[in-house]
Amino acid sequence: MQHPKATSIQLDVTASLQKWRAFLAIGELGSLTRAALFLNSNQSLLSRQLNALERECGTRLFVRTGRGVELSDVGQRIFPQVRALLADAEQLENEIREQARDASGRVTLGTLPSIGHHLVGQLFTEVRARYPGVNLKVLEGSSGQVEEWLADARVDIGILYRYGGTLPEHEQCLATVDSYLIGPAGDRLTAQEEVPFRSLHELPFILPSAPNGLRTALDSMARQEHITLAPVIEADSLPLQASLVARERLYTVLPLHAVWTEVGKGEVQAARIVDPPFQRTVALVFAKTKGPAKAVSAIAGLIGEIVDRMARDGMWRTDR
CATH class of the missing domain: 3.40.190.290 (D-Maltodextrin-Binding Protein; domain 2)
Structure with a gap:
């Protein structure tokens, strides 16, 4: 079986993982305010990042409620994949740093x-x-x-x-x-x-x-x-x-x-x-x-x- 070349991989919406880290924090905490505190950011900036992310995805990822925000149907479906993607990225980063420390x-x-x-x-x-x-x-x-x-x-x-x-x-x-x-x-x-x-x-x-x-x-x-x-x-x-x-x-x-x-x-x-x-x-x-x-x-x-x-x-x- 012939495997695709690495250069054939195309990234657009997932090119930056930081915005998906914000998505994960908001989804887990259910609040822009609490997510901003957790990420050491501010609510206004996080709101703009979320709006930009939803525009890139072409769909709503959250539903605004009186108590905060909840994952939309699309957001719920992709949430486990985003969590796994970020976990893999974190593991890769740790391994890279560990390799450097061991030099x-x-x-x-x-x-x-x-x-x-x-x-x-x-x-x-x-x-x-x-x-x-x-x-x-x-x-x-x-x-x-x-x-x-x-x-x-x-x-x-x-x-x-x-x-x-x-x-x-x-x-x-x-x-x-x-x-x-x-x-x-x-x-x-x-x-x-x-x-x-x-x-x-x-x-x-x-x-x-x-x-x-x-x-x-x-x-x-x-x-x-x-x-x-x-x-x-x-x-x-x-x-x-x-x-x-x-x-x-x-x-x-x-x-x-x-x-x-x-x-x-x-x-x-x-x-x-x-x-x-x-x-x-x-x-x-x-x-x-x-x-x-x-x-x-x-x-x-x-x-x-x-x-x-x-x-x-x-x-x-x-x-x-």
Whole structure:
């Protein structure tokens, strides 16, 4: 027998369970006043919620009497089902919270320095507050190193940049990141808000050495756009790239969050690359052999929350 897919389930009237909790309280107590006290609400608000619920259902759920309210015929028929639905929802919520409370063990995160610099401090604070039984270990390295750690299960979760339009099925998109041309303070080119990709032609660059995901993607797009990238020095160190851009008046290509602090201090400038844009995806990847499942899932959830907060600050974009 073929079972329907979960995505085929359609919810409308039952999409919000809170209104049905109000229905249950009113039905059990027989009074809007007593139900409002029980729910720590007020009678006027509860009355409006009840009227809205009856409009959505297209029928009366209660009959008003001189002593309060009574369930209508329809209300009586659905009352046991609503009670069972809410009981199941309460059990699910309790189980979810219990799972979270039980999260424990060591979770190892492999990340790139440009992401870890902003992420790890907030992640540590959240883990200590919400999952005290979880011990967080963080490894920073290049994309190639993080890939190796994932393959060898030395890390449970990896955070990587991916270039191109799609991700493998087992990877989760955390954010979409624009690339910026980074230049020294006072530089006329990077004083603009945006620069076309072709303006990178023969600039004095400091870039990571190949093999490197950024370098490979940059060189590929440069060939497509028929321009020449001219690194005068190669360095994989992010602090060194930012330092030499500022001191030696070089250029590099980085996401804005990688030089967020330096741009804020006015040490370097950043202009978004357009025409065509040069974008990357921040991807979360699980090792095939993961550590303690509850703890790994909990940490992955926290990373998603923190990334969303960073997006609201303008560091990158998310679709969640």
